Amino acid sequence: MPSYYDIDTILAEEELLVVKPSFDFSLLAHLDPDSSHLQRRSRKRPRGDDDDGIEKDHDDNDTADNSNGGLPEGTKIKMPLWAVERWALLGFIRFPSLPRHYGRKMKERLEADPVSVDLRSKNEHYFQTGMILVNLLLRASHVALRHSSASRRSRQSAAQNAHTIAMEQSAQQARMLQRCLLSTMMGRRLCRNFDWALSSLDSNGMEDDVSSHVNKLTELERNMFGRGVEASGAVGRWREFGCARMGISGVVLKMQQRNQQHSVQTAGAGKEEKPTKKRVVSPVGGEATRAF
Amino acid sequence: MNYGQRGVDLLRELKRSDWLPSYNEDSVRATIQEINLHTAELHDIVRANNRVGNDTATGGGGAPVPIEMRPVMLLHEVSIKRNKRCLLAYHAHRIDKLRALRWETAGNLATPMKFVLSEAEVDFFHEYDKLASRHAIGGSMGGLDWNADQNPPEENFIQVRVVQAGLGKIETEMCGVVELEVGSMHYLPRSDVEHLVRQGALVQLGGEESF
Structure with a gap:
């Protein structure tokens, strides 16, 4: 597991996910940008005294939830990964879809040509985020399945049943994503990365040569690349001067x-x-x- | 939605800089303020809930939290933890770098480095340096200089050229007092000049380069 203090892991958890509350969340209307937009519009209309105006307007629109700042069930909101973890494990939310760059189309693209895909533009910590996401989905589905098996003995509603099936599907999806991420990272992309790291040994002006390659790399791969270049440089120095030469810190x-x-x-x-x-x-x- | 954004910005700053960015006290304080804000809101919610609970049931221990209130409380709690984690990671990263610096430069803190550190960090560095040197002297390996020979040595004497002005004179055990002027070359015991090479004041020359 990644360290608590690891900066890359913390940054990787910033990825936004689309989630749907499974019931009404009170006091969280501001998470949905559309609702605040609605409220603002309704506030503008009466122009008189503020509070009464809002209440009246909400009565007209029949959105009683918004008056106390609630987030109605089924609203699609975007939340960062770290914020939804607890909700997901308690079954408060559902994931209608994964981010597009972890979806089926992206998977097909990655399988077709893992080397040329510009993963950095999608997410700087593509693989770390993917790992955390897979982990979260698996754990959430595991918890949901355990709950459902416990409640099966008594009785099970249709909604619960549907939820269980959805969770099983998402677990399956997560496992596929896991396999895809692993094969992408460890496959030809890694080989190409090593090639570039070693070939930059010959030319001193490597920054110009490899920038097009490095720009496509995620943070993890960039790290590996940097280490590779450093190591190949160190080998060169060792061949020339032996190991006794002291360098500047x-x-x-x-x-x-x-x-x-x-x-x-x-x-x-x-x-x-x-x-x-x-x-x-x-x-x-x-x-x-x-x-x- | 900008929960926990300040803390993450601090970390992004760290990632962008090549060694350490200057200590961003404003952002640290703003992050702590954000934590306080979340705590206050969490307290308000709990208090409101307790009041409702006391009205309905005269238990005194408060009613169980209604399910629609739980997400808000969880979100506040997670935000507090997130900000805390960001702050800890920020400081841990800086302190790790400082610790590494102590072993790289043998306890010498150059002035440009001081400017990116906070006062507490400078104190930490000196305290750590003191501890490390005390341990090196009084430890079980008594008398062994822990900073010497970070690379395995091949010869006792090395050829060096001075590249930094204002070094003055150094006293060596075997060669007496040596004046280090810019551009001059010396053949000196390795152990006496190793820390200067590491600080970039001297450059070690190979066999062929010296002629």
Whole structure:
């Protein structure tokens, strides 16, 4: 399981899902952008005193739920993955459909040609989000099935039955998605990724060459690519100098690059760099950063 | 819908920067405020529910929460946890980087690095440095310099060129006092100059490059 502190996992959970409440959710009308739109329109119409106007209008429209800010059953809302997890496990919501880039069409595209698909434009953390999504769907269906098997002994309504079947279907869908994600990530995409990482060893100006390739990679693959390039560079250095050569620490190198960029931006000539540096040393805190 | 957005923005900032972005105190405070807001709303809902419960049933323990109220409460709770997780991840990431920095630069915090850190982080770095060096000196491996020889050494002496101005003189055990002027080359014991090479003040030269 991913770590609690893992930034990529946290960002991967930002994916928006379409969900449908299975009953009326009170106080959550603001989650549905259409309802607030309705309310605003109704607020505009009377133009008199606010509260009475809204109530009257709602009576006219016969949407009593909206008056106390409720989200009626069956409304389609978009929520991030992290927010719906608890709801899904308690059976408060249903998933009418998965996001389009995890759907059947995308799956067919990925099976046809996994290499050329630009996954980054769909979701930067495509695979991590997919994994979390699959996990959530499987767990939700597992919980639902257990509930239904417990209630079967007493009696089962038609709605419950339909819900159970829907959950079984979504579990099946999740398993298929899981297989598809795995074969996409580990298949030709990975091979191509390795190829590029190794071939960038020869040319020093690799940034120009591989940008078209790297732009299509998700964060996970980019990470792998970066590590690959680093490793192949390290092999090259080892062949040339052996292992005794000491390098500059990576952090120092990055800070030096940043300093150079700053000095280029602030002062054109190199001579002017010194006095600004001296000024920086004396003050502490906020002023210093600004002076820098 | 922008629950938990502030916290995630903080993390995005971390992802964008190459080492660490400057400590974003405003966003951290805004995130904490958001947590407080969610807590207050959650309290309000619970209190309202208890009042209703006390009116109908004179139990005192409060009525069970009606099912249509549960999603709101859960959403507030999840948002609080989410924001908390974002904040913890933000700080954990920064502290991890600082810890790694201690071992890379042997406890030397360069001034440009100080500017991206908060005061508490600078304190943390110094405290951690103190702890680490005390452990290195008084630990069971007594006398072993933990920062030396991060790469396996091949020779005792190495050829270096000075590339940074203002280093002054260093005192070495075997070569006495050496003045490090920009552009000059020296043949020095590896252990004495390793930290300077790591900080980018000196560059190690190979056999052929020195001639």
